[in-house]
Amino acid sequence: MHASKKEAAHQRVDFEPEVEQLIDYIMKHCLWQFHSRSWDRERQNEEILKKTKQLLCGEPVDLSTPSDRCYWVDAVSMVDDFRVRYPWINDMSKDDLILLMEGLKKRLDYLTISGSLNEELTDKHY
Numbered sequence: 278m279h280a281s282k283k284e285a286a287h288q289r290v291d292f293e294p295e296v297e298q299l300i301d302y303i304m305k306h307c308l309w310q311f312h313s314r315s316w317d318r319e320r321q322n323e324e325i326l327k328k329t330k331q332l333l334c335g336e337p338v339d340l341s342t343p344s345d346r347c348y349w350v351d352a353v354s355m356v357d358d359f360r361v362r363y364p365w366i367n368d369m370s371k372d373d374l375i376l377l378m379e380g381l382k383k384r385l386d387y388l389t390i391s392g393s394l395n396e397e398l399t400d401k402h403y
Contacts, residue, residue: 291380292373292376292377292380293380295363295365295366295377296377296380296381296384297384298363299359299363299377299381300381300384300385300388302355302358302359302362302363303355303385304388306358307351307355309321309325309351310322310385310389315390318386318389318390319386319390321348322382322385322386322389322390323382324344324345324348325348325351325352325355326352326378326381326382326385327348328345328348328349328351328352329352329355329356329359329378330374330375330378331352332352332353332356333356333359333366333374333378334371334374334375335371338352
């Protein structure tokens with residue numbers, strides 16, 4: 278039982294500084310974040326970040342549709358850059374990578390969708 282407490286004390290649950298580094302990268306290098314409708318942004322964020330997580334974790338990636346392949350290309354580019362620009366990502370455990378990507382998605386969704394002041398996102402005629 279003592280070992281479990283010690284391990285739990287070393288497990289991080291918040292990766293805010295790392296998430297902000299990845300957000301900064303996405304905001305400066307990824308055009309897909311600028312879709313003009315909220316549903317486009319939701320789908321893009323979900324699919325690209327899901328595939329990014331799968332690649333980082335060494336999991337299989339579904340490439341069965343043209344959309345899957347399009348999201349995969351963006352994910353591959355990001356993973357390649359993340360591994361070079363942020364070498365700390367290469368030392369993370371799979372569990373920590375999953376937590377990191379969950380935090381990244383939550384923050385990106387806030388910045389590009391729910392917290393965005395862009396009124397075009399909710400304009401039903403656009």
